[in-house]
Amino acid sequence: MQLRLEKRLEPSLRLAWWVRGISLLLALLVGALLLLVMDTNPIETYRAMFRGSVGSSYGLSETLVKAIPLMLTGLAVSVAFQMRFWNIGAEGQLAMGIFGASGVALFGPPAWPWLPQFLWLPLVILAGMAAGAFWGLIPAYLKAQWGVNEIITTLMFNYIAIRWLEFLIFGPWRDPDGFGFPQSALFADYTWLPRLTGRLHIGLLFALVAALLLWFIIGRTRWGYELRLLGENPVAARYSGISVLRTTLLAMAISGALAGLAGVGEVAGISHRLQQGLTLGYGFTGIIVAWLARLNPWGVLLVAFALAALLVGGDQIQMTMGLPASLGLVLQGIIFFFVLGGDIFTRYRVRVER
Numbered sequence: 474m475q476l477r478l479e480k481r482l483e484p485s486l487r488l489a490w491w492v493r494g495i496s497l498l499l500a501l502l503v504g505a506l507l508l509l510v511m512d513t514n515p516i517e518t519y520r521a522m523f524r525g526s527v528g529s530s531y532g533l534s535e536t537l538v539k540a541i542p543l544m545l546t547g548l549a550v551s552v553a554f555q556m557r558f559w560n561i562g563a564e565g566q567l568a569m570g571i572f573g574a575s576g577v578a579l580f581g582p583p584a585w586p587w588l589p590q591f592l593w594l595p596l597v598i599l600a601g602m603a604a605g606a607f608w609g610l611i612p613a614y615l616k617a618q619w620g621v622n623e624i625i626t627t628l629m630f631n632y633i634a635i636r637w638l639e640f641l642i643f644g645p646w647r648d649p650d651g652f653g654f655p656q657s658a659l660f661a662d663y664t665w666l667p668r669l670t671g672r673l674h675i676g677l678l679f680a681l682v683a684a685l686l687l688w689f690i691i692g693r694t695r696w697g698y699e700l701r702l703l704g705e706n707p708v709a710a711r712y713s714g715i716s717v718l719r720t721t722l723l724a725m726a727i728s729g730a731l732a733g734l735a736g737v738g739e740v741a742g743i744s745h746r747l748q749q750g751l752t753l754g755y756g757f758t759g760i761i762v763a764w765l766a767r768l769n770p771w772g773v774l775l776v777a778f779a780l781a782a783l784l785v786g787g788d789q790i791q792m793t794m795g796l797p798a799s800l801g802l803v804l805q806g807i808i809f810f811f812v813l814g815g816d817i818f819t820r821y822r823v824r825v826e827r
Contacts, residue, residue: 477825526781535785536782548770549563556700563759566729567733568751573737575747578741579646601740602734610725736752765813
């Protein structure tokens with residue numbers, strides 16, 4: 474007797490949700506076993522994580538703050554993944570968004586003091602998005618024009634962008650009056666993103682609007698169809714007259730701009746200055762968010778919120794129960810393992826052959 478995987482011709486959406494639900498349940502059970510090994514009550518731990526992340530207005534606000542960059546980077550890579558362009562560089566594009574926004578916020582008002590103050594915030598946002606788009610266009614052009622592997626180029630560009638930010642923080646953009654800390658001067662308050670409540674800023678509205686636009690563009694426009702066709706069958710796309718170079722460049726410009734917008738939210742909405750710790754791996758986690766959501770824009774929002782709740786819940790159990798905050802990351806990894814592994818059963822059925 475042997476087991477054989479047989480590809481499903483038409484994967485069922487209902488089956489996919491059932492598989493994900495069972496995978497999540499198994500992940501929580503394995504997490505409970507881990508907590509028991511640590512001599513910790515799993516029910517109390519899960520309850521404390523829930524209360525800390527979504528059980529209060531403060532916890533919900535902090536969860537949404539963490540979810541914003543995950544939403545935007547998840548949406549960013551999902552655009553590129555639609556055409557099977559494996560954009561692993563959302564982290565670097567986010568860093569370049571921080572660079573572009575910081576440059577305008579720091580040096581724009583002193584250089585052009587005659588410009589009305591209400592124009593500087595839109596310029597900060599546009600500069601961050603433009604910098605992220607530019608950082609995504611370079612590997613896109615190399616891929617479309619010369620076939621250079623985009624996984625390698627986008628991955629390497631991450632480290633270039635991050636090291637560039639560190640050079641600016643410790644070098645020319647460092648505030649001499651910053652009490653010895655590696656950080657820039659504080660931005661003018663009219664370049665800050667308005668806040669909804671607590672630390673929650675309007676980047677959340679940007680993510681919701683971006684999801685709506687991507688849902689419409691990819692699913693209901695001609696360009697969205699061309700994007701999906703290029704990913705599913707590049708040969709047929711070329712024969713139908715689709716420009717690979719134009720489609721690739723436009724898709725990566727949108728992808729990089731969304732990741733850059735995530736960087737704008739972190740620097741202009743949270744820290745209000747260029748400093749260390751703004752790139753916390755959101756771009757890499759956004760890749761997992763997009764895959765768990767199956768590149769669905771609305772699914773990206775839900776998955777990003779769930780993962781953000783795990784991160785905030787991990788911080789809460791550290792403060793309230795004395796457990797390591799990294800426990801949230803461990804549970805996140807367990808969930809990734811089971812959900813991504815369970816995805817096999819949505820695309821294949823198991824056959825028993827004697």
